[in-house]
Amino acid sequence: MTESRNALSPGYQLHWYVIQKVLGQGGFGITYLAEDTNLNRKVAIKEYLPVEIAVRESDSTVSPVSGDHGSQYQWGLDRFISEAQTLARFSHPNIVRVLAVFPANHTAYMIMEFEQGEPLHEILRRRRTLPVSELHELLLPLLDGLEQVHAAGFIHRDIKPPNIYIRDNGNPVLLDFGSARQSFGLETRTLTTMVSPGYAPFEQYTSKGERQGPWTDIYGLAATLYRSVTGVSPANAMDRSESILNTGKDLLLPAGELRTEGYGTAFLSAIDHGLTFRAEERPQSIHAWRAELGWVDQAAEAPSAGEATTQRIDMAPVEKTTVIAPRETEASTFIDIGKDTARIEQVPTPSGSGWRKPALALVASVVAMLLLAAVIRNWIESALHVPAPVAVTQEQDIAVGRQEEREITAVQTRDPQPATSPHVDSPGQPGQKPVLRDAENPPQVAESPARNESAEVEAPARTSLLSKEDRQNIAALQSRLKRNPRDEQAAGELREKLRGYLKQIQGAVRQGDLVQAESWVEEIRPLDPENRNLTRAVELIRKARRQAAATPND
Known part of the structure; x- marks a missing residue:
């Protein structure tokens, strides 16, 4: 679509405004120089016309390019009008101020004063x-x-x-x-x-x-x-x-x-x-x-x-702006x-003198496991602009973590002795609720206290999650998506890679190896450096490690 096809022609009249020429065109619309025949002055008019989802029809109206874009177009149009109404109330000599906004041609127009x-x-x-x-x-x-x-x-x-x-x-x-x-x-x-x-x-x-x-x-x-x-x-x-x-x-x-x-x-x-x-x-x-x-x-x-x-802020009348x-x-x-997703809230890690170090480390691993699954699954789906899976939601993951924490705390408070302390299984799948077991049926993933203490106190040599070839492949896929955000093949390949990394990180958490899990999360953070969920995951793992290390081993 060319600018000439999208823009209103010189001489076109909107109410008492007569279009003279195009001043500029951007992603959301077109700005025109126009004559205000009512007050005999020049004005600038911005027309809502998102160029990738809308088109100018032969009768000068604006329509979505397809029915699939109808709701997106209408949502943006409503926002355009609402924000123009709000911006018109700002009165500051160095901030753009809006004279009026009105709907026409199945779109809307924002009127602004023109200055040299x-x-x-x-x-x-x-x-x-x-x-x-x-x-x-x-x-x-x-x-x-x-x-x-x-x-x-x-x-x-x-x-x-x-x-x-x-x-x-x-x-x-x-x-x-x-x-x-x-x-x-x-x-x-x-x-x-x-x-x-x-x-x-x-x-x-x-x-x-x-x-x-x-x-x-x-x-x-x-x-x-x-x-x-x-x-x-x-x-x-x-x-x-x-x-x-x-x-x-x-x-x-x-x-x-x-x-x-x-x-x-x-x-x-x-x-x-x-x-x-x-x-x-x-x-x-x-x-x-x-x-x-x-x-x-x-x-x-x-x-x-x-x-x-x-x-x-001086909320001035519209006619004075x-x-x-x-x-x-x-x-x-x-x-x-793509769509926004909710921030993940912190689930507190149990603490107190009644908690023994091995039990705390295991519980911390369970909580970290649940949160990490939600955090990184959310990151994978949102980063690639694809629908999130419906089987288990982020909120369910968080709720499970909180409920499990309450149950473990209650049992541990009633009887802190090792012989009757509950064991907790890490979830087999992301989002699956952990199961409380008695001492006669310990989970197979639990390691000995000595192993857990060593893992929390010392940081042995760690393996890298991403090989040189992985980094090159990821960079190539990202370049493809940068050139064409709708490249579903590249998005699918990158999605599978990220899910594979998630499984490896989950495995490290299940084994109680929070140091390795933290190292791997840090390694993949540059894939989405501004993702606060990944930052949060690192913070949660570090907090669990610190609390486990600080708890005395009775």
């Missing part, structure tokens, strides 16, 4: 870099406005030089909230989204909406600063991921290591911190990152959550995002 100026990427193309004093003047107002947007529960998700517009009077404004989303507490559905290579962090290439937050926008801002001080765009997050997986090295060169004369060390370090690959290791708020940049008013204090939402027209000029990459 220049996008930041054109300035950088002409001058290559900017001094820190100019960057301070341009970006500090945007940080303030973006902080207010975050306080309202929204993130931008597409911060890059083309979306930072410099008015003729020198004032900056952050454009194109058309890809914004309310990030807290809302479901993500299957829908095409747009990412900008070099400016989008790794979490935006995955289905996990829960991973995105203020730190996602901080990455885009840091990438913009990186381009502004080094003259080059940061490395693509997907390329960084593959390099970390295959070589253990990050492709991104720190700003401080490039020729960046005239910029302070702390300032460059703040840029690098904002570009940290793992989301949880980046600054988590605009306020914290602003302090690292050295752009904080020494007399100012951090606003409380209440102040951020009630004092700093002023909005800038976005100019989408840089190429973007389209990816298909």
